Amino acid sequence: MATAAARRLWARPWARRLRVWAGVVAVSLTGVVVGTMLFAQSEIAVGPFRADMSISPSIEGGTEVDIPPLGSLHLDSHDGPIHLKVDLGSLDQGRTEALIDDPTAISAAGQSAVDDVTKGVLQLGLRALGAAIVCSLILSALIFRNIRRVASAGVLALVVTGGSLGLAVATIRPDSISEPRYEGLLVNAPAVVGDARRIADNYGRYADQLQELVSNVSRIYTTVSALPVFDPAGGTTRILHVSDLHLNPTSWGVIRTVVKQWDIDAVVDTGDIVDWGSSAETSYVNSIGQLGVPYVYVRGNHDSTAIQAAVARQTNAKVLDNDVVTINGLTIAGIGDPEFTPDKSEAPAANADDPGSSPLLRSGEELATTIRASKTKVGVALVHDPAMAPPLSGVVPLVLAGHLHKREVRTLDQPSPDPSASPAPSASAGTQAPLETRLLVEGSTGGAGLRGLENEEPTPLTMSVLYFDESQSLKAYDDIQLGGTGEQNVTMQRKVIGTDPEPTTNPSVFNGVTPGLTPNSAPPSR
Incomplete structure (x- = not known):
C-alpha cells in the first residue's frame, strides 16, 4: 500500500521536475569540479621562477606555496570552497641568466613581481570559470540532450564558480602571510634563522644591493690582471676554493x-654544500655540472651520504673520502667530515679529558696515513672542519678547510x-727540516x-683563487x-707567499669602500 502511494507521488509532474532539476544540479556541479581539477591551471613568470598556479575545490580554502626542496607554506589567506596552490619548483634558466647578466633587470623583476602574481x-580565475562552464555544458549535453x-547547467556552473571566486576575494586576509604554517624542511626555518620578519627586511636590503655586487664581479678581472709582485707563469695551476654554500642559489652564478x-683549472669544495642533508636537497648540486671544470668535494657536517652520492653523480665531480686525486699536475687528498650534525644543538659533546677520542682528529689521522702511503707527492689536503687539520701538520704543505664561516x-x-716519519728535505744542503x-x-x-641574514649585516660571500707552480707549491x-x-662592494686581495709578513698587494675595492681588509675579514695570522 505504502509502496503504491510512493509510486503515485513519485509520478506526479512536480516530482518529475524535481528529479530533473536535481539531475541538472548534480551534473552541473560534477562539471564544475571536473573542469576546475583538470583545467584550472596556469603558468606565470615571477622573477626567475616559472610558477605553476592551480585552483581546486576545498572546504577550508587557503593557499599553499610549494618551495622545493625546502617544503611548503600554508596560508589562511581566504575562506570559501576554493584552494589556491602555487608551485615555485621550476627555475627558468634563461630568465635567471638574464638577471645575472643585466643588473638592472633584478630591480625591474622585483618591482614587477607583485603585478605578475x-x-x-x-x-x-577566468580560466577556472571558463573551464567549469564548458565542462558542465559538455557533460549535460551528453546526458540530457x-x-x-x-x-x-551552464548558468548554474557560472553562479557556483563565480560565487566561489567572489567569496574568496571578499574574504582575503593579506596579513595571513605573516603567520604561515610550515611543512617539510621549512619547519626548521624559525629555529635556524630566527625571526622571519627581520630576515625578510634584511633580505630586502641585501637584494637591493645585488645588482651592484653582480656588476662589480664582472669588473674584478680587469684590475686583477694589473696587480704587481706576482705574475702567474705559464705552468700555473689555478684552483678556486669554495666552502659552505648552504643551499644559496646565488653562489653558483x-x-x-x-x-x-680567472681561467680556473678546478674547483675544490670543503663541504656543507647544503643545510640538512635531505634527499630533497640533492637537486641543488646539479649546477656542478654546468661549471665546465673538475669539481673536487669533501663532505661537511651538514652533508649526508645521500648528498655526497648526488655530488658524485655529476660528471665533472670527484668526491674524496680518504682518497687522492691528481688534477692538472696538482695532487689533492681529502676526507669527509665524520660527524653528520645539521642541527648543531644536538651535536655530541667533546671529551675534554681525552682529545684523542675526537672523531675529527681520528679522521685527520686517517687522511695523514693515506697521504704518507701515496706514491705521488700530495700538495693539498681537504677537510671540512679545521679541527681535523692538526694530524696533517708536517705531512702536507697546505690544508684547506671551511666550517667557521670566516676567513682564517x-x-x-x-x-x-x-721516528717512523721521514722528515721533508730542507732547502739548505745537507740538513733536514720539518x-x-x-x-x-x-x-x-x-x-x-x-x-x-639573521644578523644586522648579512654574512658576505667569500672564495679564494689559489696559484700553484709546477712543483705543487702555493705561490x-x-x-x-x-x-x-651598507657596503655594496666587492673586494679582491692578493697575498703572495714567501714574504714575511705576506702583504696584500693593491687590494681592489669597488663602490667607494676604503681599500684594505673589510670588517668581516681578519689579517692572516702565522
Missing part, C-alpha cells in the same frame, strides 16, 4: 663568473718528532645560507669577498 591569479537543461674570468690563515703547530703546513680556512661562499692566493649590507 596579481595578473596570474586573475588569469587563473536538451538545450534548456544544458543552458541551465658567482662561481661560474670566477671560473670563467695560519701555520699549524709542528708535530712531535715521530715540513711547514699552512692552514687556509675559507669563509662561506653561500653567505651562510639563510643564517647569514699566491686571491681572496674574493662579495657583499655586506
Whole structure:
C-alpha cells in the first residue's frame, strides 16, 4: 500500500521536475569540479621562477606555496570552497641568466613581481570559470540532450564558480602571510634563522644591493690582471676554493663568473654544500655540472651520504673520502667530515679529558696515513672542519678547510718528532727540516645560507683563487669577498707567499669602500 502511494507521488509532474532539476544540479556541479581539477591551471613568470598556479575545490580554502626542496607554506589567506596552490619548483634558466647578466633587470623583476602574481591569479580565475562552464555544458549535453537543461547547467556552473571566486576575494586576509604554517624542511626555518620578519627586511636590503655586487664581479678581472709582485707563469695551476654554500642559489652564478674570468683549472669544495642533508636537497648540486671544470668535494657536517652520492653523480665531480686525486699536475687528498650534525644543538659533546677520542682528529689521522702511503707527492689536503687539520701538520704543505664561516690563515703547530716519519728535505744542503703546513680556512661562499641574514649585516660571500707552480707549491692566493649590507662592494686581495709578513698587494675595492681588509675579514695570522 505504502509502496503504491510512493509510486503515485513519485509520478506526479512536480516530482518529475524535481528529479530533473536535481539531475541538472548534480551534473552541473560534477562539471564544475571536473573542469576546475583538470583545467584550472596556469603558468606565470615571477622573477626567475616559472610558477605553476592551480585552483581546486576545498572546504577550508587557503593557499599553499610549494618551495622545493625546502617544503611548503600554508596560508589562511581566504575562506570559501576554493584552494589556491602555487608551485615555485621550476627555475627558468634563461630568465635567471638574464638577471645575472643585466643588473638592472633584478630591480625591474622585483618591482614587477607583485603585478605578475596579481595578473596570474586573475588569469587563473577566468580560466577556472571558463573551464567549469564548458565542462558542465559538455557533460549535460551528453546526458540530457536538451538545450534548456544544458543552458541551465551552464548558468548554474557560472553562479557556483563565480560565487566561489567572489567569496574568496571578499574574504582575503593579506596579513595571513605573516603567520604561515610550515611543512617539510621549512619547519626548521624559525629555529635556524630566527625571526622571519627581520630576515625578510634584511633580505630586502641585501637584494637591493645585488645588482651592484653582480656588476662589480664582472669588473674584478680587469684590475686583477694589473696587480704587481706576482705574475702567474705559464705552468700555473689555478684552483678556486669554495666552502659552505648552504643551499644559496646565488653562489653558483658567482662561481661560474670566477671560473670563467680567472681561467680556473678546478674547483675544490670543503663541504656543507647544503643545510640538512635531505634527499630533497640533492637537486641543488646539479649546477656542478654546468661549471665546465673538475669539481673536487669533501663532505661537511651538514652533508649526508645521500648528498655526497648526488655530488658524485655529476660528471665533472670527484668526491674524496680518504682518497687522492691528481688534477692538472696538482695532487689533492681529502676526507669527509665524520660527524653528520645539521642541527648543531644536538651535536655530541667533546671529551675534554681525552682529545684523542675526537672523531675529527681520528679522521685527520686517517687522511695523514693515506697521504704518507701515496706514491705521488700530495700538495693539498681537504677537510671540512679545521679541527681535523692538526694530524696533517708536517705531512702536507697546505690544508684547506671551511666550517667557521670566516676567513682564517695560519701555520699549524709542528708535530712531535715521530721516528717512523721521514722528515721533508730542507732547502739548505745537507740538513733536514720539518715540513711547514699552512692552514687556509675559507669563509662561506653561500653567505651562510639563510643564517647569514639573521644578523644586522648579512654574512658576505667569500672564495679564494689559489696559484700553484709546477712543483705543487702555493705561490699566491686571491681572496674574493662579495657583499655586506651598507657596503655594496666587492673586494679582491692578493697575498703572495714567501714574504714575511705576506702583504696584500693593491687590494681592489669597488663602490667607494676604503681599500684594505673589510670588517668581516681578519689579517692572516702565522
